[in-house]
Amino acid sequence: MKKRIAIIGGGIVGASTAYYLSTLPGGDQLDVTLYDDGVGQATKAAAGIISPWLSKRRNKQWYQLATDGASLLMTLARKANLSTEIYHQTGTIVTRTNEKDLHELYTLAQERQAESPDMGEVALLSAEEVQARLPLLTRPQPGVWVAGGARLDGQALVEELLSQAQQVNLTVKQERVSFDHEGQLIASAGAKRFDQIVVAAGAWLPELLAPMGIKVAVRPQKGQLIVLNVPDYPTQENMPVLMPEGERDFIPFGHGKLVVGATHDDEGQFDLSVTPDATTDLLSSAQHFDDQLTADSIVGTKVGTRAYTADFAPFFGRLQSHPKLLVASGLGASGLTTGPLIGQLLAGTMIYGGTPDWSKYQKSLTNYVS
Numbered sequence: 252m253k254k255r256i257a258i259i260g261g262g263i264v265g266a267s268t269a270y271y272l273s274t275l276p277g278g279d280q281l282d283v284t285l286y287d288d289g290v291g292q293a294t295k296a297a298a299g300i301i302s303p304w305l306s307k308r309r310n311k312q313w314y315q316l317a318t319d320g321a322s323l324l325m326t327l328a329r330k331a332n333l334s335t336e337i338y339h340q341t342g343t344i345v346t347r348t349n350e351k352d353l354h355e356l357y358t359l360a361q362e363r364q365a366e367s368p369d370m371g372e373v374a375l376l377s378a379e380e381v382q383a384r385l386p387l388l389t390r391p392q393p394g395v396w397v398a399g400g401a402r403l404d405g406q407a408l409v410e411e412l413l414s415q416a417q418q419v420n421l422t423v424k425q426e427r428v429s430f431d432h433e434g435q436l437i438a439s440a441g442a443k444r445f446d447q448i449v450v451a452a453g454a455w456l457p458e459l460l461a462p463m464g465i466k467v468a469v470r471p472q473k474g475q476l477i478v479l480n481v482p483d484y485p486t487q488e489n490m491p492v493l494m495p496e497g498e499r500d501f502i503p504f505g506h507g508k509l510v511v512g513a514t515h516d517d518e519g520q521f522d523l524s525v526t527p528d529a530t531t532d533l534l535s536s537a538q539h540f541d542d543q544l545t546a547d548s549i550v551g552t553k554v555g556t557r558a559y560t561a562d563f564a565p566f567f568g569r570l571q572s573h574p575k576l577l578v579a580s581g582l583g584a585s586g587l588t589t590g591p592l593i594g595q596l597l598a599g600t601m602i603y604g605g606t607p608d609w610s611k612y613q614k615s616l617t618n619y620v621s
């Protein structure tokens with residue numbers, strides 16, 4: 252008989268887990284059901300920058316997870332035949348106004364490139380060279396170029412991965428589910444039995460596990476970004492992502508679409524309403540680089556809820572107290588980068604069993620779940 256697996260959450264972690272459960276050898280022996288209520292998903296709202304290599308974060312496990320995650324996305328793009336609308340290795344530019352900071356960043360880029368060849372070519376660019384790569388800028392700044400950087404449309408990726416998995420072993424149900432105190436999954440049709448359950452519920456993990464007396468140290472954070480339509484922008488899709496110092500990120504998606512984001516609003520928590528002041532702030536940040544942009548260009552606003560742990564690090568794995576349950580959360584501001592790798596690791600351990608050593612990627616789960 253086929254093993255029955257449930258996934259709660261259809262964000263990047265849940266969708267990647269479902270995709271790898273459908274593609275890894277042994278996946279044909281599984282019957283997988285994914286539940287998602289579609290409310291406030293961080294993945295749908297994400298800016299989509301994949302470029303972890305120049306991060307100054309000192310957490311080595313996070314850095315390993317994020318850089319391996321960025322590399323896995325390159326492979327996933329090929330294997331899942333992702334269109335360039337979904338994933339595009341456009342390169343990223345990180346700017347610095349101070350000459351000394353710029354050279355320090357370039358030195359860091361060279362060191363990191365030696366360890367991570369997937370980062371691709373790195374280069375120091377003058378303001379004029381930045382403008383040559385991003386002709387839409389009216390006020391360019393010098394920066395460091397990373398050829399391996401990419402932009403990713405989180406919502407489109409999730410839809411594509413789920414659609415591919417549905418052709419193999421996945422059923423998707425759009426509904427909110429819960430657990431009873433024994434860890435049984437309760438869906439709209441009543442209690443359901445599964446051999447294993449992955450709880451990839453982002454910022455909602457604490458409330459889902461609470462009935463079992465499990466505490467999860469995760470807090471929600473509201474994030475907002477704006478989508479602009481700028482018809483006179485170059486139509487080509489391959490313009491790089493700009494990560495300016497002290498300003499919001501600038502992500503040209505080609506065909507006149509520009510995304511600017513994102514805010515980090517701790518007080519907003521699970522609030523999904525558009526904050527007008529945040530919209531103004533995002534636009535004014537974008538105008539620092541392109542003074543032609545106006546409020547009339549704004550065609551959309553996205554709001555989502557990030558999940559953060561106290562040390563800003565994600566966690567994932569099997570719960571010792573409830574061995575049928577695997578959890579993942581706390582992906583913070585870089586979950587599009589780390590999510591597919593987390594999904595692949597979770598899928599692998601469900602199919603092949605065992606207790607893999609993931610200490611190169613994370614601290615013990617007991618730091619976050621008790």
Ligand SMILES: Cc1cc2nc3c(=O)[nH]c(=O)nc-3n(C[C@H](O)[C@H](O)[C@H](O)COP(=O)(O)OP(=O)(O)OC[C@H]3O[C@@H](n4cnc5c(N)ncnc54)[C@H](O)[C@@H]3O)c2cc1C
Nearest residue numbers: 260262264288293294298299300428453474585586587588
């Ligand atoms: C504005 C913004 C910009 C960002 N930009 C970037 C970026 O540029 N690069 C990057 O790498 N990362 C970025 N991120 C971070 C990234 O989007 C997140 O870390 C990642 O998407 C989290 O994925 P997840 O699958 O853990 O959670 P989510 O995407 O939040 O998915 C969890 C899902 O579980 C569902 N769910 C919860 N409870 C239940 C229940 N009881 N029943 C059914 N379903 C349930 C939710 O509705 C949701 O759909 C950004 C995030 C935001 C908000």
